[in-house]
Amino acid sequence: MTLTQLSTFVLVARLGSVKAAASALGVSEPAVSQALAALRQQLGDQLVTRSGASMRLTPAGMRLLPIASQMVALGADAEAAVRVGKGAPGQLRLVASGTVMEFVATPLVNAFAEGKGERIDTSVGMAAADEMPVLLANRFADAALGPNLIPRPDDEMVSEPVFRTHLVVVAGATRLPGNPRGWSWLVDQTGTDPASDSGRLLARLHVPESRIRVFGSQTAAWAAAADGTGVAIAPAHLVTARLRRGELRVVNTACTPADSTWYLTTLCPERRSIAAETFRHYLSTAAALRVMREPGSGVPPSKFRPPVYVTLWS
Amino acid sequence: MTLTQLSTFVLVARLGSVKAAASALGVSEPAVSQALAALRQQLGDQLVTRSGASMRLTPAGMRLLPIASQMVALGADAEAAVRVGKGAPGQLRLVASGTVMEFVATPLVNAFAEGKGERIDTSVGMAAADEMPVLLANRFADAALGPNLIPRPDDEMVSEPVFRTHLVVVAGATRLPGNPRGWSWLVDQTGTDPASDSGRLLARLHVPESRIRVFGSQTAAWAAAADGTGVAIAPAHLVTARLRRGELRVVNTACTPADSTWYLTTLCPERRSIAAETFRHYLSTAAALRVMREPGSGVPPSKFRPPVYVTLWS
DNA sequence: TCGGCGGATAAGTATTCCCTTAAGCGTGAG
DNA sequence: CTCACGCTTAAGGGAATACTTATCCGCCGA
Numbered sequence A, B: 001m002t003l004t005q006l007s008t009f010v011l012v013a014r015l016g017s018v019k020a021a022a023s024a025l026g027v028s029e030p031a032v033s034q035a036l037a038a039l040r041q042q043l044g045d046q047l048v049t050r051s052g053a054s055m056r057l058t059p060a061g062m063r064l065l066p067i068a069s070q071m072v073a074l075g076a077d078a079e080a081a082v083r084v085g086k087g088a089p090g091q092l093r094l095v096a097s098g099t100v101m102e103f104v105a106t107p108l109v110n111a112f113a114e115g116k117g118e119r120i121d122t123s124v125g126m127a128a129a130d131e132m133p134v135l136l137a138n139r140f141a142d143a144a145l146g147p148n149l150i151p152r153p154d155d156e157m158v159s160e161p162v163f164r165t166h167l168v169v170v171a172g173a174t175r176l177p178g179n180p181r182g183w184s185w186l187v188d189q190t191g192t193d194p195a196s197d198s199g200r201l202l203a204r205l206h207v208p209e210s211r212i213r214v215f216g217s218q219t220a221a222w223a224a225a226a227d228g229t230g231v232a233i234a235p236a237h238l239v240t241a242r243l244r245r246g247e248l249r250v251v252n253t254a255c256t257p258a259d260s261t262w263y264l265t266t267l268c269p270e271r272r273s274i275a276a277e278t279f280r281h282y283l284s285t286a287a288a289l290r291v292m293r294e295p296g297s298g299v300p301p302s303k304f305r306p307p308v309y310v311t312l313w314s
Numbered sequence C: 001t002c003g004g005c006g007g008a009t010a011a012g013t014a015t016t017c018c019c020t021t022a023a024g025c026g027t028g029a030g
Numbered sequence D: 001c002t003c004a005c006g007c008t009t010a011a012g013g014g015a016a017t018a019c020t021t022a023t024c025c026g027c028c029g030a
Helices: A003-015 A018-025 A029-043 A059-083 A098-114 A132-137 A197-204 A218-226 A240-244 A274-283 A286-293 B003-015 B018-025 B029-043 B059-083 B098-114 B132-137 B197-204 B218-226 B240-244 B274-283 B286-293
Strands: A048-051 A054-057 A090-096 A120-126 A143-146 A157-171 A185-187 A212-214 A231-235 A249-251 A258-267 B048-051 B054-057 B090-096 B120-126 B143-146 B157-171 B185-187 B212-214 B231-235 B249-251 B258-267
Touching: A003 A018, A003 A029, A003 A048, A003 A054, A003 A059, A003 A132, A018 A029, A029 B059, A054 A059, A059 A090, A059 B029, A059 B059, A090 A098, A090 A132, A090 A274, A098 A120, A098 A143, A098 A218, A098 A286, A120 A274, A132 A143, A132 A157, A132 A258, A143 A274, A157 A197, A157 A218, A157 A286, A185 A197, A185 A218, A197 A231, A197 A258, A218 A231, A258 A274, A274 A286, B003 B018, B003 B029, B003 B048, B003 B054, B003 B059, B003 B132, B018 B029, B054 B059, B059 B090, B090 B098, B090 B132, B090 B274, B098 B120, B098 B143, B098 B218, B098 B286, B120 B274, B132 B143, B132 B157, B132 B258, B143 B274, B157 B197, B157 B218, B157 B286, B185 B197, B185 B218, B197 B231, B197 B258, B218 B231, B258 B274, B274 B286
Parallel strands: A090 A120, A090 A143, A185 A212, A185 A231, B090 B120, B090 B143, B185 B212, B185 B231
Antiparallel strands: A048 A054, A143 A258, A157 A231, A157 A249, A157 A258, B048 B054, B143 B258, B157 B231, B157 B249, B157 B258
């Protein structure tokens, strides 16, 4: 019974599938399946069984889950407890939604590190919206920056709005048929995440999956839209330059422009790490707001990391 | 950071020495030292440093200890949580003081297993009195049978008297000099445990260490006393046969005969395992009392296991 | 009925654990 | 001083972990 095995069990149980846990951990599917098999054999119970679409907990699994979850969380607390004081730098593990990751996470973290956070080791990973609560609750991450996360009663975390923008639909010069459902929608991975702002927008517009094309990044999707391949979704403030240059134009729909707010989600104050608290405070500064408003300033695009679903720390 | 490593750290911290932890775990001293070294390297702190006689916690170690302790305890809880229900047998890990171990633990456990405890896997180990609270608090054991354990405020455990006897000093036919301090005291390992009844008796009589000879078992010590080598300590009810046969005679001292009571120590009711509760209830039955009063009945001496300081159940 | 999706399994490998014995040091007691 | 005791390090071996790619299996939908 290893902490690694317990971690994978918790993620499988909480995310409801081996595949999701594997992607959240950044490992292959058999790795997760195998860790689960080891636990199952040692404890003599299936713990989770597949039941059609998703995995369901056995009674023993339901008893194990809260215990395992707490052990994993304590494991992270143990490291933090030792590093505190000790002159050792604090650690901020930030997860961000796809959009935030692509445009603002890196410059934001750089600015944070240069400013107050000199003593804080910061790393960033990308996660789907429904992964974020799980990652936070189990101390895989210290803070999450993305859409508002519906709080569940049992895991004590809070979401606070940190940046307000609005989503628009953009297209190139081509003419579009009348019905949004017939358009070709060009999105990045975020669009396939039903809990993200983009995903919710597509759902509200009843866009069928067949009309959605997924690109590796928002930038690529916007470029394709500018070429007339279809329409794309964008936070308005990130495409002002392209609109000004005429590469893109805003297309109004029944649901757009739509308010969209980025939230910072962390554990409740008493469980929050010092690094997370420092970062939370930093986000309310004018410097942070400026970075979120004009993220491109001074960051060479070569520094953008290819989206890994989540980078795993330790 | 392995659960094993955390366990050894907790034991070293709680017992105050690498040697004690090694013997409690039933492994070699370097094994403990190495586990500690691995933790130290990974966490970047010494955690415990030797300070003359005993090991002292660093500030980081003090912060880590409660967390590590809880993780270890949860690890045991996790197994128990899965095994409960599931048809799997419960598990009772009993630790006993040397005297209890030598004479009554095995027949008691056998009787328990034959009676109510058919569904309970039982195993017994021997531990020094000051190890018992640590082993219980960290779920290395479910119940301890031996002297009364002074409760510490932070670990929630209870001691209940289960058997009352009295200690006597016995000798062979030889004449003894007047002062007990001058006698040759023949004891088993229990006599070297300052928290045991025998050890406390030796301390009250101010017997110097130079006058103490340690034997592998109480039986061996009594045999030597019968040969006139010195005096020994015995629970009165265990030497009645030898007294009747004239092999031994009771020698009164300033402190003996002394009341001596065996206690069962377990976690507080809400944290107690089902197996421990069952055993606790069994000890109050007439059958259990009879076994403790006449332990030799029906148990071939070949079954007596050589005393291992503590057998470890993974 | 046939793909396809998701989970389990197989086989192989690098790494880490965990324990051993043997030997090296620091410190305190005699 | 010297010696014993206790902690640490070194070296080595066996087992378990943790990951990979490749393959198989069960199930659902078209």
